[in-house]
Amino acid sequence: MSAGSADAGLTVVLVKAGKTKISYPASLVADNGTRVTVRAPWASPRVRDFGFVRFEPGDVLTEHYWRDAWFAVKEVRTGAGELKGWYCDVTRPAVLRDGELVVEDLDLDLWVSADRSRVLRLDEDEFEESGLAGRDPAAAGAAVDALDELERLARTPEGFGSLLS
Numbered sequence: 001m002s003a004g005s006a007d008a009g010l011t012v013v014l015v016k017a018g019k020t021k022i023s024y025p026a027s028l029v030a031d032n033g034t035r036v037t038v039r040a041p042w043a044s045p046r047v048r049d050f051g052f053v054r055f056e057p058g059d060v061l062t063e064h065y066w067r068d069a070w071f072a073v074k075e076v077r078t079g080a081g082e083l084k085g086w087y088c089d090v091t092r093p094a095v096l097r098d099g100e101l102v103v104e105d106l107d108l109d110l111w112v113s114a115d116r117s118r119v120l121r122l123d124e125d126e127f128e129e130s131g132l133a134g135r136d137p138a139a140a141g142a143a144v145d146a147l148d149e150l151e152r153l154a155r156t157p158e159g160f161g162s163l164l165s
Contacts (some may be wrong), residue, residue, distance in 0.1 A: 012024055015103065052111055064163075069093060070092060070145070074088065091106055
């Protein structure tokens, strides 16, 4: 698959603590050499209710991953195209090889509602419990900086627009 071949199939592999957490098929939308954008249906046959948003069968995620940034931004829409919001994962930079987009989840997350009235930092307790700060202080620092940057962007008038354009 060439770097720019839109609509090519690949597998997104999310790794946590050295083990595959989930993998799912996705369509490659774009790859400019730095950012890889894929589109995939919600990967579970069940509803996942976070309290602030429900991910449901039929939802479609347009996921943006960077080879040089410590996060991913996932635009979440209903099957009918209504924007629910953006779910952001703090991750190590993404690696695309042999048809797999491999991303290591570092526990920290951010949710931004479609109207941008709610910006929620998530899973900071899990991040602390992971022990990453002790094992890899540089990675832990990069992860916290990434979450801070995502929140800063989410609260600007243009939101993630400048990041995703």
